[in-house]
Every structure is written in C-alpha cells, then in structure tokens.
Amino acid sequence: MIHITLPDGSVREYQEGVSALDIARSISEGLARKVLAAEINGEVRDITRPVSEDASLRLLTWDDKEGKATFWHSSAHLMAEALESVFPDTKFGIGPAIANGGFYYDIDLGDRTIGEEDLQKIESKMKELAAQKNPYLREEVSKADAVRYFEEKQDPYKLELIRDLEDGKITFYTQGTFTDLCRGPHIPNTGFIKAVKLTNIAGAYWRGNEKNKMLTRIYGITFPNQKELDEYLHLLEEAKKRDHRKLGRELELFAFSEKVGSGLPLWLPKGAMLRERLQQFLQKAQTDSGYLPVITPHIGSKQLYVTSGHWEKYGKDSFRPITTPQEGEEFMLKPMNCPHHCEIYKSSPRSYRDLPLRLAEFGTVYRYEQSGELHGLTRVRGFTQDDAHLFCRPDQVREEFKKVIDLVMYVFNALDFHDFTAQVSLRDKDDRSKYIGSEENWEIAEQSIIDVAAEKGLNTVIEYGEAAFYGPKLDFMVKDALGRSWQLGTIQVDYNLPERFELEYIDSDNTRKRPVMIHRAPFGSMERFIAVLLEHCGGNLPFWLAPVQAKVLPISDKFAGYAQEVCDRLRKAGIRAEPDERNEKIGRKIRDTEMMKVPYMLVIGEKEMNEGTVSVRKHGAGDQGAVTLAELVKDLTGLASRTSGEAAAATD
Numbered sequence: 151m152i153h154i155t156l157p158d159g160s161v162r163e164y165q166e167g168v169s170a171l172d173i174a175r176s177i178s179e180g181l182a183r184k185v186l187a188a189e190i191n192g193e194v195r196d197i198t199r200p201v202s203e204d205a206s207l208r209l210l211t212w213d214d215k216e217g218k219a220t221f222w223h224s225s226a227h228l229m230a231e232a233l234e235s236v237f238p239d240t241k242f243g244i245g246p247a248i249a250n251g252g253f254y255y256d257i258d259l260g261d262r263t264i265g266e267e268d269l270q271k272i273e274s275k276m277k278e279l280a281a282q283k284n285p286y287l288r289e290e291v292s293k294a295d296a297v298r299y300f301e302e303k304q305d306p307y308k309l310e311l312i313r314d315l316e317d318g319k320i321t322f323y324t325q326g327t328f329t330d331l332c333r334g335p336h337i338p339n340t341g342f343i344k345a346v347k348l349t350n351i352a353g354a355y356w357r358g359n360e361k362n363k364m365l366t367r368i369y370g371i372t373f374p375n376q377k378e379l380d381e382y383l384h385l386l387e388e389a390k391k392r393d394h395r396k397l398g399r400e401l402e403l404f405a406f407s408e409k410v411g412s413g414l415p416l417w418l419p420k421g422a423m424l425r426e427r428l429q430q431f432l433q434k435a436q437t438d439s440g441y442l443p444v445i446t447p448h449i450g451s452k453q454l455y456v457t458s459g460h461w462e463k464y465g466k467d468s469f470r471p472i473t474t475p476q477e478g479e480e481f482m483l484k485p486m487n488c489p490h491h492c493e494i495y496k497s498s499p500r501s502y503r504d505l506p507l508r509l510a511e512f513g514t515v516y517r518y519e520q521s522g523e524l525h526g527l528t529r530v531r532g533f534t535q536d537d538a539h540l541f542c543r544p545d546q547v548r549e550e551f552k553k554v555i556d557l558v559m560y561v562f563n564a565l566d567f568h569d570f571t572a573q574v575s576l577r578d579k580d581d582r583s584k585y586i587g588s589e590e591n592w593e594i595a596e597q598s599i600i601d602v603a604a605e606k607g608l609n610t611v612i613e614y615g616e617a618a619f620y621g622p623k624l625d626f627m628v629k630d631a632l633g634r635s636w637q638l639g640t641i642q643v644d645y646n647l648p649e650r651f652e653l654e655y656i657d658s659d660n661t662r663k664r665p666v667m668i669h670r671a672p673f674g675s676m677e678r679f680i681a682v683l684l685e686h687c688g689g690n691l692p693f694w695l696a697p698v699q700a701k702v703l704p705i706s707d708k709f710a711g712y713a714q715e716v717c718d719r720l721r722k723a724g725i726r727a728e729p730d731e732r733n734e735k736i737g738r739k740i741r742d743t744e745m746m747k748v749p750y751m752l753v754i755g756e757k758e759m760n761e762g763t764v765s766v767r768k769h770g771a772g773d774q775g776a777v778t779l780a781e782l783v784k785d786l787t788g789l790a791s792r793t794s795g796e797a798a799a800a801t802d
C-alpha cells in the first residue's frame with residue numbers, strides 16, 4: 151500500500167499503481183469528471199499514470215492555473231491534428247499553452263499562406279475531433295525510434311528538437327490520428343474541449359531566432375463550455391475598444407514615429423498634461439512623506455555600471471556604449487537610476503541620524519528591447535520610472551516598508567484600482583547560497599514584509615524562491631476593470647548595491663555600518679501606468695486628470711467672445727478649459743467633444759450670453775441644465791481638488 155497526502159493534510163491509503171483518476175473517483179464521481187491533471191510531488195502529470203510510491207497529490211481542475219495550462223496545451227495538439235487533416239503536408243514546430251490564456255502552434259505550411267477562412271475550417275475540424283473523445287495516449291520511445299518516426303514524416307523541426315533530448319527520456323503523445331513529440335502532461339481525452347476559437351495568425355521565427363525560418367503561428371483558445379468562450383470573446387471585444395494604443399491616438403495623448411525610432415514614445419500636449427498631473431500628484435504625496443527630489447543625467451560612465459554589476463549582467467543586451475573623441479571614454483544610456491542615486495548618497499558623509507534618506511526622481515531610463523517585443527506604451531525602449539531609493543538602517547526597514555505600502559495604497563485608491571494582490575517574493579527555502587547579504591538582515595527584511603503586508607490587510611501571495619539575489623521584494627498585481635492582471639508597483643530591498651558602492655553611515659556607537667537600500671516605484675513607469683490606466687477607465691479619465699476638463703462650445707461665431715470669457719474665467723480658477731472655435735454645427739461640436747471624452751461641455755448661445763450662464767452637458771450623462779458662471783467655477787474647482795476615486799465617479 152502507498153500513502154497519498156491530500157492538500158488538506160489528510161492521508162489516504164491506496165494500492166501501488168493507483169492512478170490520480172482512481173484517487174479522484176474514490177473521493178467523488180463529480181470530482182473525477184472534472185479533474186484534468188494532477189500534481190504529484192510537485193510535478194504536474196497525466197491523471198491516468200500510475201503512482202507507485204508515497205506522494206503528496208493535488209488534483210487539478212479548470213479552476214487551477216495548471217489545470218487550464220494542461221487544457222490549453224492539449225488543445226494545441228488538437229489543433230495540430232485538425233491542421234494535419236486539413237493541410238496534410240504541414241510541418242510542426244512547438245505548441246505551448248500561453249500564460250495569460252490560450253495556446254499557439256508554430257507551423258511550416260510551405261508556400262501556402264492561410265487566412266480567416268482557413269481558421270474557420272480548422273476550427274470546425276477541431277470541434278469534430280473533440281467530439282470523438284479521443285484519449286491522449288502517452289508512450290515512451292527510444293531516441294532512435296523517435297528519429298525514425300519524424301524522418302518518415304519528414305518533419306525537420308521535430309527532428310531538431312529530438313537531437314537535444316536525452317535517450318530514455320523521450321515520450322510521444324497520440325490522440326486520434328496525430329502523434330506528437332511531447333513531455334506532457336495532457337487532459338484525459340479531447341471530449342473535455344467543448345468550445346474553440348482560433349484568434350490570430352502571426353509570424354514567428356523558429357526557436358525565436360531571427361536567423362531561422364519564419365514560421366506561421368496560429369493562436370487559439372478553448373473552454374470546457376460555450377458560455378465561458380462567449381464571455382471571453384465579449385471581454386476581448388471590450389479590450390479592443392480600450393486598447394491604449396487606439397485611445398492614445400484618438401485622445402491625442404501620444405504617438406510613435408519611425409524616424410524617431412520604434413519603442414520611443416512621443417508625448418503630445420494632452421498626453422504630457424496627463425503625465426504632468428500624475429507626477430504632481432505623486433510628488434506631493436512624496437513630499438508629504440519626507441522624500442527629497444534629485445535629478446541625474448541620462449547617461450553615466452560605463453565604470454558606474456561595472457561597479458553596480460549591471461554591465462556584467464545586462465551589458466550585452468543593452469544599447470551599445472557611447473564613445474567620445476577622447477580615447478577610452480565610454481558612457482552608457484542610463485538603464486536604471488539606482489547607481490546614480492548611490493553616488494548621491496556618497497556625496498557627503500552620513501550619520502545614523504541622517505537616515506532614512508529618501509531620494510526621489512522621475513528618472514528616464516533606456517533599455518534595449520527587440521523590435522518584435524515592443525508594444526504600445528507597455529514595452530518601450532525609453533521610459534520614465536517614478537523612482538525613489540530609500541537608504542535606511544536595518545532597524546528602519548519595517549517602518550519604511552509600511553510607509554511605502556501606505557503610499558502605494560493611496561495612489562491605487564486615488565486612481566480607482568481597488569482589486570489587487572501583493573506578491574511577496576522570498577528566498578528559496580532550501581538553497582540560501584545564491585543570495586547576497588547577511589542571514590540576519592534577510593530574516594529581518596523578509597519577516598518585516600510579511601508582517602507589514604498582513605498588518606495592512608493586503609491580499610498576499612507568498613512565493614518562495616522568487617526573491618532577487620540581492621533582496622526580497624513585494625510586487626503589486628492590479629486587476630483592471632476587465633479583470634486583467636497587471637504588475638504595477640514594486641518595493642525591493644537591496645543589500646547588494648550598498649555593498650558594491652561601499653555605502654556607509656556612522657552608527658550611534660561610532661562604528662561604520664552599511665545602510666540598506668529600498669527601491670520602490672508605485673506606478674512602475676509612467677508609460678506602463680498610463681497604458682494600464684487608460685485601459686482600466688476606457689479613456690474616461692477622472693476629472694482631476696483629464697487633459698481638457700471643460701470644452702466651451704459656442705453655437706455660432708456670434709458668441710465667440712463670450713466663449714473666450716468663460717474659458718478665461720475657468721482657466722484663472724485652474725480649470726483646463728478650451729473653446730471649440732470651429733465653424734461647425736453645434737451637434738457636430740458636441741459629438742466630437744464626446745469622442746474626446748472631455749468630462750464637461752459648456753454650450754453657449756444667445757440666452758446664455760444674455761444671462762451670464764452656460765448650459766452644461768456631462769460626458770456620457772447628457773444635458774444638466776444651465777448654471778451661472780460663478781456656480782460653474784465653484785463646482786468644477788471643487789471637483790478638481792478631489793484626487794480620489796470619488797472624483798473619478800463624479801465624472802462618469
């Protein structure tokens with residue numbers, strides 16, 4: 151008999167050779183019908199494989215991320231089977247599940263190009279094959295047999311993959327008529343796949359290498375029922391409408407120019423206004439929390455990054471060094487602000503009384519990304535971090551962490567992000583050799599993060615082994631209005647840079663000590679944050695952030711003078727207002743202003759001019775009636791002063 155430990159800690163006895171599916175059945179038939187894969191002693195496996203020793207077991211269903219991954223990867227095999235049936239000479243690369251949902255398969259179609267119609271054909275075939283409930287059968291094969299199989303099939307990609315595999319560890323999986331080289335695991339049979347949608351066709355270099363052949367990548371997603379697919383497609387449609395690249399163009403916030411260079415965003419006046427407002431908002435909060443502003447250059451000597459270790463670690467994947475007419479002089483485009491801030495710390499002697507020292511900078515940094523990886527504002531080559539480095543004594547880490555969490559909460563709240571989790575990344579429990587810094591300091595820092603996160607009531611996930619080699623960290627994963635998760639703010643403890651830069655302070659006992667450094671950025675980067683914010687609110691920015699808060703719309707030229715007067719009054723009161731002076735019908739002016747998602751439209755005609763009023767239209771809410779100029783100024787300045795979720799709600 152063997153002992154199986156379940157996640158709740160209970161232990162059950164089974165015959166040796168029992169399968170996870172048998173175990174599921176012994177618990178309940180309902181569970182057995184739902185289970186997709188099993189985690190056995192930490193390894194995810196097919197549920198039909200025999201278990202021959204004592205083990206801890208987790209049964210994985212659609213509700214588990216590993217269950218979904220197994221489902222989607224198995225769907226890639228199903229798509230391959232359908233492809234082979236529709237286009238028999240297809241050669242296959244790899245077909246993994248995708249972390250944020252669905253799967254793809256990279257294939258070589260020879261000279262054929264495929265389009266939307268073909269996808270529909272493949273989709274229908276997949277549904278037909280799924281309905282056959284074909285089991286995914288696992289088979290161990292020798293390397294020689296594996297090579298023979300794919301030589302006969304003339305599939306060069308699989309042969310290349312086999313070449314790198316160790317004999318004795320090669321497995322094939324077959325469902326229906328399709329056999330694939332794969333280490334698994336898979337769901338029990340294709341019948342679990344009830345809803346299919348192939349979403350996209352793209353190009354992808356074989357093994358991600360530009361020197362290799364460009365293959366066709368087909369993306370798809372599958373679900374265990376039609377309802378979930380419908381919901382997914384609805385979300386996808388909504389996401390398209392909220393795509394920040396589309397909104398950035400429509401709302402005239404930012405642009406890209408091939409001539410300037412890809413991945414280098416250009417902030418247009420309205421976008422710059424938005425960014426400035428966000429900066430001012432955070433700057434004020436930081437000043438209130440004892441941060442000091444600093445400014446550092448966009449380049450730094452290569453030596454700076456040799457000292458920091460960045461050169462060794464990232465140098466070969468960075469922009470090339472900048473040289474000067476002087477021999478041997480080399481500079482790097484700044485990839486991070488930390489080394490510069492370390493040198494600011496060193497600019498004068500520090501005592502224990504000077505700490506914590508909190509240096510803040512909206513620092514623009516440059517990181518090389520392959521052009522294929524670039525995406526709107528979320529993956530760029532130049533971006534501005536809302537960076538700060540806190541230099542403190544080890545006994546201050548807890549308090550500083552607490553304050554940073556407060557600041558991050560304040561920011562998220564003001565911007566209407568209410569659903570987030572905090573991921574605490576700690577050391578590997580078993581291997582502590584790969585981390586720099588004393589055991590004692592790590593203990594303090596790790597425990598502080600865990601305690602403070604609990605104290606603040608954060609919804610926390612602890613991940614062991616995810617800490618950086620230089621210190622533990624806390625990352626905020628934020629859910630947007632469509633339920634998508636984004637990593638935004640981060641707080642990281644660092645024992646490495648103070649060591650490398652030999653940072654010191656004189657302690658109360660007159661000895662020299664190393665400070666601890668905390669890196670933190672509540673937004674992460676201005677670019678990424680604004681992208682997420684735009685998608686979260688669908689471009690309907692809260693009133694206090696809207697680049698244009700009120701648009702004054704005269705019915706005709708006759709009222710241009712009064713329109714200007716209204717604008718001037720509002721501007722004097724600090725409201726961002728502008729007139730629409732075009733010679734257009736009022737209906738058109740209102741429509742265009744609605745498109746630009748301007749929170750307030752102020753319509754002006756004969757009556758308004760004579761009575762010293764404006765007719766107010768709220769974006770998305772329509773006509774609000776007439777108010778006097780004095781009332782209007784009072785209302786709008788009241789709204790503008792509220793940097794909170796309340797203000798955001800008021801503009802909806």
Ligand SMILES: [Zn+2]
Pocket residue numbers: 223224227323330331332333334335336
């Ligand atoms: Zn597979």
Ligand SMILES: [Zn+2]
Pocket residue numbers: 486487488539669670
């Ligand atoms: Zn840093």
